[in-house]
Amino acid sequence: MVILIGNQKGGAGKSTLTLLLANYLTAKHGRKVTVLDMDYQQSVSAKYEKARVLENEVPYEVIPADLAHFPMLLQVLTKNPDEIVLIDLPGKMDDDGLIPVILSGDLILCPFNYDEFSVDSTLLFAMVTAKINNRAPIVFIPNRIKTTVRYNTRVEVDKVMKNFGTVTSVIADRIDFQRVDTIHTPAIVLPVVLPIMDIIYTAHLEKEHKK
Template identity: 25%
Template sequence: MKNEPLFIAFSTQKGGVGKSTFTVLVASYLHYLKGLNVAVMDCDYPQCSVYEMRKREVRQLETNLHYQSKAIALFDSLGKQTYPIVCAKPEEGIIKAREFLANEPTDYNVVFFDLPGTINNDGVIATFMAMNYVFVPMAPSRMSMESTLSFIIPANELIAEHSDLNLKAIHLFWNRVDGRIKKEWLEHYEEVIRQFGLPLLKTAIPQSVRYDKEQSIEGSDAVFLSTIFPADKTLLKGSNLDLLVDDILEVLHLTPKL
């Protein structure tokens, strides 16, 4: 009998804060570096940016011998291929995920859901509440804070009131923290978060262009953001992605296989 995978989402009401980026980065990290089996439900319909990213990367592999050989070596060492990405309407995300899992021989540990940036209808809200855990990237600015808290506080109150919900916890984490931001500002924001009883992960992600670094079309550049490769070790240093993944694994009570 298969194990029941965890349903996880990176979700936020503030656009451009990194939900799709972290869906890809953490899924790839867990699948390729931690030995876990993951799948992605791309419910950011109709653009399905994660699904389209995979298609784009596969096309690039067809003409780039460097990435071809790198992929072959990676999959041979792991004994498995890329993780699956399924495009679905947000209100159908759970049904499509269940159908996918029922027809798969693989025993999955985690299914990531990339949800729309705006949760503005009952179907999307139902999918959001069907997650086991939600992680919310948040920029240290007043606009991002207000948008995030107006979205998260009611959901967190529902969790506190209804112990029978699938959604067990919502965890915030800092993203795009500029080194010039004053420490007292972060401390002020964190005090506000504590007052609302919202959990905040220990790791903060710095502002860095590496988080947008995909594989090149013709070159052999190191890759950070990819559905086919894990973040390159040379780019991991100082990114705090490895620390974020450790925080998330601790929340999920998951043990890496590698």
């Protein structure tokens, strides 16, 4: 199964969400996971290499991946039907090399915020990905939401997003998310993250695993 994590808006939390999902799938469900880091900043790869330098036993592999090498990588990784490939997409959608990547997705996760620029970028991302790949469900995840801010457009935004996919409950903004790495998720953020991960797993991955 191939899961894409993306948004055209930088800073939406794609890389952190990728780590959270990889940690969840390996720790809670014992799934075989490989992460393809296609983001230009390659922050997931950096954390992976840091863990290896410190001689920690990493629960999954992270591969820095170039768009040009994607078809061959995908062919190798998907030979195992139980393998879950998580792809941290680049922050821009203006490269034709992304088309085969988007086409490969079985599920698309899109973290976003309720500010105007983030919403516009998220909708553009959803329209582009849905046009290229109309078989993969899109799950929108309100991310880094400040509990002290009142988002006046939230109801309207959720309504629009639901034209393209489903919207989960929010992930509140916490400084502790900066401590997420390829080894573990800090216990203090688990109560916020686990309910959303459980819903995604039950709705989209559990049935696939039982086939």
